[in-house]
Amino acid sequence: MSTLIDFHSVDKSFYKGKESVKAVIGANLTVKKGSVVGLxxxxxxxxxTLGKMLIGLEMPSEGSIQYAGAPLWKNKKFIRPRPGEIQSVFQDPQSSLDPRMRVKEIILEPLFALGTRERKEKGSRERLTSLMKRVGLKAEHLDRYPHEFSGGQRQRIAIARALITDPSFIVLDEPTSALDVSVQAQVLNLLKELKNERNLTYLFISHNMSVIRYMCDVIAVMYKGRIVESGPARKLFESPRHPYTKILLSSLPSIFEKKGPALSFAPPAEVDSGEEACGFFERCPFRMEACLKAPAFESITEEHGVACHLEG
Amino acid sequence: MxxxxxxxxxxxxxxxxxxxxxxxxxxxxxxxxxxxxxxxxxxxxxxxxxxxxxxxxxxxxxxxxxxxxxxxxxxxxxxxxxxxxxxxxIGMVFQEPMTALHPTMKVGSQLAEVIKRHRGLSKKQAHKLAVEALKEVHIHDPELVAKKYPFELSGGMRQRIVIALAMSxxxxxxxxxxxxxxxxxxxxxxxxxxxxxxxxxxxxxxxxxxxxxxxxxxxxxxxxxxxxxxxxxxxxxxxxxxxxxxxxxxxxxxxxxxxxxxxxxxxxxxxxxxxxxxxxxxxxxxxxxxxxxxxxxxxxxxxxxxxxxxxxxxxxxxxxx
Missing domain, CATH: 3.40.50.300 (P-loop containing nucleotide triphosphate hydrolases)
Known part of the structure; x- marks a missing residue:
């Protein structure tokens, strides 16, 4: 599989007056074509924030992001690869769909970024109805307004809107977090089928570990702006290396038996850790003196990497 | 029952x-x-x-x-x-701790007010019990947290305070x-x-x-x-x-x-x-x-x-x- 997206030491800081907050620190991440990468x-x-930098909503402060070999950000400008190439689906379909637009207008809106001929071609009646059917809605729904739909149906509308331009990459930011369990399963199945049918690549953002495990090939775990561990989904679940990943997995209120001993956060550290320290120092149950200097992200195997002194 | x-x-x-x-x-x-x-x-x-x-x-x-x-x-x-x-x-705890707490009142005072009302104690006694109550929900440094406003605390801390309120x-x-x-x-x-x-x-x-x-x-x-x-x-x-x-x-x-x-x-x-x-x-x-x-x-x-x-x-x- 070829590389589609490559984050190279990406930083993102937000400023308010003289104060600044680092939201993303030194992120390195590779997304292979046709894979699902979970955050x-x-x-x-x-x-x-990491996801938003891919769709042009936030500009990286440092580092570079490559999309299919070309930089996504150049001179503080977002270089769009091809209109509609990258799409997104957000968490709350209530607020991501314009309440005063009909479903048809909502789904067709992304096409305004395209040329006239392409717009006509992609927005044809047949294409629209078959897309509606594909995402599990009916053609007669096209003339309705968002409030007439349930949460699950609204998310299907958002998915249809993302697909109308034939994208190759979609950022899914908590796409099922607002849905009930029974509906979540329907939407996850739909996303998986669409990925296989259209050879899509996803960046799947979620706080739900079970959903991430089910959906993703590769997982990156973030803590306070840093990617602390990344690797193949199965590896990460079977043998997590970073203490935070371990705690995350043992906190899952799973209905099924848990593997491994329960692990929790340590009480806040007594000593002031300073700026140099590992971001997890404050709450790490295994912290030691060496952790006052932040560990580098290092590979354990070709695909699996972790930022922790314990793994040195 | x-x-x-x-x-x-x-x-x-x-x-x-x-x-x-x-x-x-x-x-x-x-x-x-x-x-x-x-x-x-x-x-x-x-x-x-x-x-x-x-x-x-x-x-x-x-x-x-x-x-x-x-x-x-x-x-x-x-x-x-x-x-x-x-x-x-009957104590109550709801989903969103920020909306359950008074935004412009220090956490300790909110707790003390509830304790005062339910138990008919003096202000001083109530405040002492409020700090106790914070300790009971495992808040580190309860004296300090009692002087804070809800917006200064994390979601988990806020929910602990709501629980302390409900259990008081x-x-x-x-x-x-x-x-x-x-x-x-x-x-x-x-x-x-x-x-x-x-x-x-x-x-x-x-x-x-x-x-x-x-x-x-x-x-x-x-x-x-x-x-x-x-x-x-x-x-x-x-x-x-x-x-x-x-x-x-x-x-x-x-x-x-x-x-x-x-x-x-x-x-x-x-x-x-x-x-x-x-x-x-x-x-x-x-x-x-x-x-x-x-x-x-x-x-x-x-x-x-x-x-x-x-x-x-x-x-x-x-x-x-």
Whole structure:
């Protein structure tokens, strides 16, 4: 599989007056074509910021992001590979669909980025109805408004809107977090089928480990802006290496038996860790003196890497 | 028995007419027991909690049933009597801790005010107890946190404070409506442990409302599964999750991605929860049920015992016990 996206030491800082917050720090991540890469981490860990840099909503402060070999950001400008090449689906279909537009208008809107001929071609009646059917909606739904649909149906509309331009890459930011379990399963199945049918590549952002495990080939775990561990999904679940990944897995309120001993956060550190320290120092149950200097991200195997002194 | 609800029916009147949100819901909680209520959105979980607390809006009417709390019929109480019961005898914890706390009042003062009111203490004594209460919910450095405003604290800390508030009276029953839904998994685990610990230590009964079967399995003694305003199954948590009696419980468990093989499609439940306005005749789950029979579309099955500790509302389970 060839590389589609390559993050190279990407930083993102947000400023407010003289203060600044680093939302993403030194992110390195590769997304292979046709794969599903999952981003997990607690709220505020930088998952969504990373995703937003791919769709042009946030500009990286440092580092480079390559898409299919070409840089996505150049001189503070977002270089769109091809209109509609990259699409996104967000968490809350209530707020990501314009309440005053009919479903048909919503789905066709991304086509305005395209040339007239292509727009006509891609927005044809047959194409629209077959897309509606494909995502599990009916042709007569096209003239309705978003409020007439349930949460699951609205998310199907958002998926149809993302697919109308024939993208090759979609950022899915918590696409099922607002849905009920029974509906979540339907939407996850749909996303998986569409990926296989259309040879799509996904960046799947979620805080739900079970969903991530089910959907993704590769997982990257984020903590306070840093990718602390990344690797093949199965590897990460079977033998997590970073203490934070371990805690995350043992916190899952699974209905099934858990493997391995329960692990929790340590009480806050007494010593002031300073700026140099590992981001997880404050709460790591295994912290030691060496951790006052942040560990580098290092590979354990070709695909599996971790940023922790314990794995040195 | 701390709480007993019998055949409760709740109707809401809206622009499109009357909707029955709860249909003959019965439940009971023993002293020191944790009862979980699970279901999808619109299944009636929260309405169940609100009707116990007497917090249903003016557009709701309780058309049938009774609720008794420590032998007292709650539906006969006036608004003033309910007011003195809420918070003092029945503690409440809701999903969003930021909206449950006063934004411009220091955490310690909020707690002290509640303690003062419920226990009739002086300001100084109340403040001392407030710091104690913070310690009890495992807040490091309670003196310092007592001087902070809610916005200065993390979501997990806020929820701990809400729990401290709810437990300060102290109540005999704690109603927790999705207490961890807004929190990260790692924090969720800590909060659930805290609720369980307070339940063990003080013998407080807990009614825990959640949409997450994982949460149920980690803290609840018994579980009640709701669908479209009805209880479809009820029993010991372990038994219900390991061998569900109702097809809906079974389908819900299979729809979880927790143990699913990534190579296989998830076993999604087809269709959607029925619109309560146009509730189908017969069993509400029939149209989505893989085991539906002719009778299911015609007649509503009652919730009846199917084994020693278990009840289910399903025609398939009739006469098996």
């Amino acid at each position: 997990v981490g607690e709220s505020g860990s930088g998952k969504s | 701390v709480l007993e609800m019998k055949d409760l029916c709740v109707d809401f009147t809206g622009m499109r007419g009357k909707v029955r949100a709860l249909r003959n819901v019965s439940l009971s909680i023993e002293k020191g027991e944790v009862l979980g209520v699970v279901g999808e959105s619109g299944s009636g979980k929260s309405v169940t909690a609100l009707s116990i607390l007497g917090l249903l809006g003016s557009n709701a009417t309780i058309s049938n049933g009774e609720i008794s709390y420590l032998g007292q019929n709650l539906l006969r109480l006036g608004p003033k009597e309910m007011q003195s019961l809420r918070g003092k005898k 009276a102290p109540p005999d029953l704690l109603i927790a409506d999705e207490p961890t839904t807004a929190l990260d998994v790692t924090i969720q685990k800590e909060i659930l442990q805290l609720i369980k610990e307070l339940n063990d230590k003080r013998g407080t009964s807990v009614l825990l409302i959640t949409h997450d079967l994982g949460v149920v399995s980690s803290v609840c003694d018994r579980v009640m599964v709701m669908y479209a305003g009805e209880v479809v199954e009820e029993g010991k948590t372990e038994e219900v999750l390991n061998a569900p009696s109702h097809p809906y419980t079974e389908a819900l468990l299979h729809a979880l991605p927790d143990l699913a093989d990534p190579e296989e499609p998830l076993k999604a439940i087809p269709g959607e929860v029925p619109d309560l306005q146009n509730r189908p005749a017969g069993c509400a789950f029939a149209s989505r049920c893989p085991k539906a029979m002719d009778i299911c579309g015609v007649s509503v099955p009652a919730l009846e015992p199917v084994s020693k500790n278990r009840s289910a509302a399903c025609w398939l389970r009739r006469d098996t016990y």
